[in-house]
Each structure stands twice: as C-alpha cells, then as structure tokens.
Amino acid sequence: MANLKEVRIRIASVQSTQQITKAMKMVSAAKLKRATNAIIQLRPYATKLKEILANLSASLEGSSSPFIQVREPNKVLVVVVSSNRGLAGAFNMNVIKATNNLIAEKYSEQLKNGNVKIIAIGKKSQDFYEKRNYNTIGNNNELYAALTFENVTKITESIMDGFVKGEFDEVQVVYNRFKNAAVQIVTTEQLLPLTKVVDAEAGKTSNVDYILEPSKVEIVEQLIPKSIKIQLYKAILDSHASEHGARMTSMDKATENAGDLLKALKLSYNQARQAAITTELTEIVSGAAALNG
16 A cells, blocks of 8 residues: 555645646636637528538539539548647547548548648647658648638638649548537538538439529629638637537546546545554554563
8 A cells, every 4th residue: 555645645646637627627618608609600601601502503504613613533632620739538539530531431542642632720630640741731730829710711712722723623621510518520521622412301402593693603603712711611610619618528527537536545545544543553552562561
C-alpha cells in the first residue's frame, strides 16, 4: 500500500486536474451557445438555397456555369474540417477516419496516382496528413481565430478557381455535423460539382416550379458561386459547434472520472492512515510491555 505522502500528492494532483476540467467544461459551454446560434441561423438558408439551385441546375441544358459540369473524377480534392485543439474525445479522429475511408473506398486509384489533394481546416487534420506525406494545400489553422464568412470565402474561392482550371474534378467535404451537445454526426458532402436533389422516399429528382426573374440561366450563374461559399461556411460552422459540444461532454466525463478517482484515493488514504496508527499503537503497547517485563 502506498504511504501517506504519496497518496496525498496523488489526491492534490487529481483535485488540480478536476478544477481544470471543470473550467474547460464551463468555457466550452459558453462558446457552444454562440456557435450553436450561428449554425442554427444559417442552416435553413443554406439548405434551401442548395435545394433551389440544384433543381434549377438540373433543368438547365447546356448551362455555361462550370460548377455544374460533371467530369470523370481523375483529380480529387478533399476538405477535412477538424479543430486546432484536442481534449474533445473522438471528435478529430472520427473525421480523419471518415476521410481515410472515403479515399480508400472511392479514390484509391487517384491516391496511387498522386491525384488526391487535401485541404485541412484545423491543426489536428493538418498535422495528421502532413506527417503521412499526403498532398496538402495551404495552412488554414488560423481560421478559427476569426471565423467569418469573408475569411472562409477566401478558401472557397481558391477551391472554385482550382475546379474551373481543372486542378481537381471533384471536391468532397468531411466534417462533424452538429446535432446536439452530446451528438455529432460525421458527414461527407460533395461541394463540387453541384448535384441534383433527390427525393429520399420516391427516389426521384425533385421538380419544383419556381417563378424566376430575369431568367434561369442568369440566376444560376449568379447564385451558384454564392451557394458554394455558403455550403463550405455552413460545414465549418457545424464543425465549430460540434467541437465545443464534444469538448464540453468530454470534460464533463473527465470531471466525473476525477471525482470517482478522488473517492478511491481518499479511501486508500484513510486505510493507510489507519494502518499507520495501528502500527504506532502496537509499537507503543509492545514497548510498554517490554519495560514492565
């Protein structure tokens, strides 16, 4: 059994850790509220805009917009949205695993030919793919310091420019979609080219008759770039809210575990203290008996 000094040191260490995890939980809870408000406000607009444009694009024959032109995916770009910091459970590894599975199942040939590129948004995914010698583009670790639509747009515009120039034929985004503080859903979406909206029940393309002014072609060509920017911004906001939810949940569990460990350590301390007292009493009694003898 550990001596009293060792147990006291361990108790003090666990108490210090518990205070840190409590503080991190409170910070994440405060940040989660702001991040949740941002994604909840944007999500309906982004979803409806994507649906409208996908239906319009599907009904246009020979549109001049390059963003709806489907090509053979010989060159692929994968945007991996993670976080800059850890201590969020499996939040980052879930995204990385989903990305690796996507590449292995769908783009294995392109990977062998060196035609899979990675844009990592977040230090965790950036470090992971750089260490494994993937073809990573740029460094976006500072984005979360000022997460605004304008800053995300810079990344989106570079992606769109690369797609138009033929640097990649297909763009996929992998991120954690926010459901609630305890649940984050790993999601893979095709950013480029734009795809048709399919009715999940009927298995048919949705056909909605919109009244358009001035014309379908002009509206599509003006709104498609904006829609693409909104979709990536939504994915990053989703991931940002998911990160704080995952970290808050993780720190809450860590605080509970620290509490359980403290109970066990205090019990061990009391047992060691009782054993020390018993030993001292035994020695005193034995000494007294020896003197009397």
